[in-house]
Amino acid sequence: MPKVLISDKLSPAAVQIFKDRGIDVDFQPDLGKDKDKLAEVIGQYDGLAIRSATKVTEKILENADNLKVIGRAGIGVDNVDREAASKKGVIVMNTPFGNMITTAEHAIAMMFAVARQIPEASASTHAGKWEKSKFMGVELTGKTLGVIGAGNIGGIVCDRARGLKMKVVAYDPFLSQEKADKMGVAKVELEELLKRADFITLHVPLTDQTRNILSRENLEKTKKGVRIINCARGGLVDEEALADLLKSGHVAGAAFDVFAEEPAKENPLFGLPNVVCTPHLGAATTEAQENVALQVADQMSDYLLTGAVTNALNMPSVTAEEAKVMGPWIKLSEHLGSFIGQMTDEPIKAINILYDGVVSEMNLAALNCAVIAGIMKRANPDVNMVSAPVIAAERGIQISTTNQEQSGVFEGYVKVTVVTSKFERSIAGTVFSDGKPRFIQIKGINIDAEIGQHMLYTTNEDVPGIIGTLGATMGENNVNIANFTLGRSAIKGEAIALLYVDDPVPAAVLDKLQSTGLFQQVKTLEFDVA
Numbered sequence: 001m002p003k004v005l006i007s008d009k010l011s012p013a014a015v016q017i018f019k020d021r022g023i024d025v026d027f028q029p030d031l032g033k034d035k036d037k038l039a040e041v042i043g044q045y046d047g048l049a050i051r052s053a054t055k056v057t058e059k060i061l062e063n064a065d066n067l068k069v070i071g072r073a074g075i076g077v078d079n080v081d082r083e084a085a086s087k088k089g090v091i092v093m094n095t096p097f098g099n100m101i102t103t104a105e106h107a108i109a110m111m112f113a114v115a116r117q118i119p120e121a122s123a124s125t126h127a128g129k130w131e132k133s134k135f136m137g138v139e140l141t142g143k144t145l146g147v148i149g150a151g152n153i154g155g156i157v158c159d160r161a162r163g164l165k166m167k168v169v170a171y172d173p174f175l176s177q178e179k180a181d182k183m184g185v186a187k188v189e190l191e192e193l194l195k196r197a198d199f200i201t202l203h204v205p206l207t208d209q210t211r212n213i214l215s216r217e218n219l220e221k222t223k224k225g226v227r228i229i230n231c232a233r234g235g236l237v238d239e240e241a242l243a244d245l246l247k248s249g250h251v252a253g254a255a256f257d258v259f260a261e262e263p264a265k266e267n268p269l270f271g272l273p274n275v276v277c278t279p280h281l282g283a284a285t286t287e288a289q290e291n292v293a294l295q296v297a298d299q300m301s302d303y304l305l306t307g308a309v310t311n312a313l314n315m316p317s318v319t320a321e322e323a324k325v326m327g328p329w330i331k332l333s334e335h336l337g338s339f340i341g342q343m344t345d346e347p348i349k350a351i352n353i354l355y356d357g358v359v360s361e362m363n364l365a366a367l368n369c370a371v372i373a374g375i376m377k378r379a380n381p382d383v384n385m386v387s388a389p390v391i392a393a394e395r396g397i398q399i400s401t402t403n404q405e406q407s408g409v410f411e412g413y414v415k416v417t418v419v420t421s422k423f424e425r426s427i428a429g430t431v432f433s434d435g436k437p438r439f440i441q442i443k444g445i446n447i448d449a450e451i452g453q454h455m456l457y458t459t460n461e462d463v464p465g466i467i468g469t470l471g472a473t474m475g476e477n478n479v480n481i482a483n484f485t486l487g488r489s490a491i492k493g494e495a496i497a498l499l500y501v502d503d504p505v506p507a508a509v510l511d512k513l514q515s516t517g518l519f520q521q522v523k524t525l526e527f528d529v530a
């Protein structure tokens with residue numbers, strides 16, 4: 001039974017889902033804050049469900065020998081070392097939609113709060129003062145809202161702001177003109193947004209491109225009296241520069257939910273007038289927390305129990321239905337990769353994968369991962385479909401794919417070709433109606449080989465006596481043959497044999513075959529047929 005650790009304060013709904021799905025779950029909501037303890041226990045778990053308090057560092061991952069999936073109940077995964085997770089073969093998934101409405105509403109609430117100085121007016125009223133003239137606000141109607149990042153949350157903010165009769169301008173290099181028109185927003189460059197906006201709200205992830213996007217220089221380009229809202233990530237705005245501009249009166253107000261350092265105990269913005277701050281509450285509603293907890297528990301359970309992949313950031317998605325239909329093709333792809341990997345001692349420069357017929361309509365991204373994993377396992381048996389593409393990219397291996405309509409007698413097949421500086425090698429395979437993968441072509445020679453755990457591959461010139469020699473040598477050495485497949489390029493041309501045997505062929509038997517002088521190549525192969 002797979003075992004999952006919940007190391008942050010997730011809604012109890014998640015615990016119930018895991019239990020209902022037959023997963024053993026440990027709910028330890030404060031463990032995420034104790035990195036030493038987490039590193040000590042993580043090795044026991046197949047899954048880790050988190051919010052933002054748990055930091056999944058390279059060091060934690062080093063100890064996570066059984067971990068298969070990390071599920072973030074939320075959107076931002078900046079608390080997970082994704083690169084280290086990918087290299088370790090651990091899927092990282094998030095719940096991109098569960099808290100988007102709640103967070104967008106928080107941004108709108110922050111905009112109202114800063115426009116009307118509600119927190120300060122409330123504190124003053126609580127204190128028995130009646131300072132009516134002190135808290136003069138501004139209307140939102142007719143004002144221009146500048147939205148930086150018009151994705152899921154930014155898109156909802158645009159929609160709500162239009163409902164408030166604001167003019168909306170959006171800066172997002174990935175927003176198409178068509179989508180902007182549909183949303184009723186003006187797509188602008190950042191410079192123009194800075195010049196035009198009365199309010200600016202940020203909804204981008206923190207990346208190398210967005211870090212400090214509101215730098216001192218950019219803040220100085222804003223309209224005098226602008227108000228700035230950040231409910232996305234700390235680090236997007238130069239907080240020192242913003243504090244200076246608030247003090248000088250250039251910026252009229254700011255509303256921040258996220259800070260460069262969190263938990264924020266000290267910050268240049270703290271204590272300044274008309275700065276509204278909340279402690280990263282963007283996603284903190286009952287509805288959103290329930291949504292993300294249910295989603296993350298379902299997604300993680302699906303993966304651990306069926307292999308279905310949803311909302312993964314380091315692996316193509318595979319639905320439960322696809323996982324079922326594609327299972328044998330994924331296995332075949334891994335075997336094809338494994339054959340090539342075991343046969344190739346040279347550094348690989350490129351991998352070309354051809355998908356023909358029925359398989360060309362499947363989820364090719366997942367099949368590619370399986371081929372690459374099969375190839376890479378030769379060098380590192382711990383490689384899986386998540387880590388293999390990362391390792392291949394690190395090694396500069398070019399991956400290309402072609403898909404074509406059914407071209408021959410098979411309903412579909414996969415052909416893998418690797419290119420090294422010395423040669424090209426290819427192998428093709430298919431899945432028969434019994435759901436069993438078969439090799440159907442090696443080096444352009446047609447065969448029909450069942451795939452077993454232990455196999456022997458030989459190449460030779462097509463002359464009489466080869467079958468007898470192979471059979472007799474195996475028999476004399478007590479190696480039982482389960483299946484024997486032959487193929488040749490032409491009469492007296494190049495010939496190959498694939499033997500599926502019950503036990504690994506001992507090295508002494510390989511030497512004996514080599515010493516006959518009949519074979520160009522004699523090679524044992526192992527396949528993970530489980």
Ligand SMILES: NC(=O)c1ccc[n+]([C@@H]2O[C@H](COP(=O)([O-])OP(=O)(O)OC[C@H]3O[C@@H](n4cnc5c(N)ncnc54)[C@H](O)[C@@H]3O)[C@@H](O)[C@H]2O)c1
Pocket residue numbers: 075076077096099100103148149150151152153154171172173174175203204205206209210231232233257258280281282283284
């Ligand atoms: N405060 C909170 O509690 C809270 C809750 C949820 C999400 N968030 C954060 O909100 C942010 C946005 O989340 P989302 O779900 O809308 O993400 P999203 O991926 O749907 O949208 C992000 C948008 O940013 C755009 N973008 C990327 N790079 C850009 C750049 N250099 N300049 C301009 N635009 C760029 C993308 O094209 C995309 O449209 C994330 O950082 C997320 O972590 C915060």
Ligand SMILES: O=C(O)CC[C@@H](O)C(=O)O
Pocket residue numbers: 051052073074075076077099280282283284
């Ligand atoms: O879990 C939270 O409270 C914050 C979540 C938020 O930052 C997110 O990126 O989804």
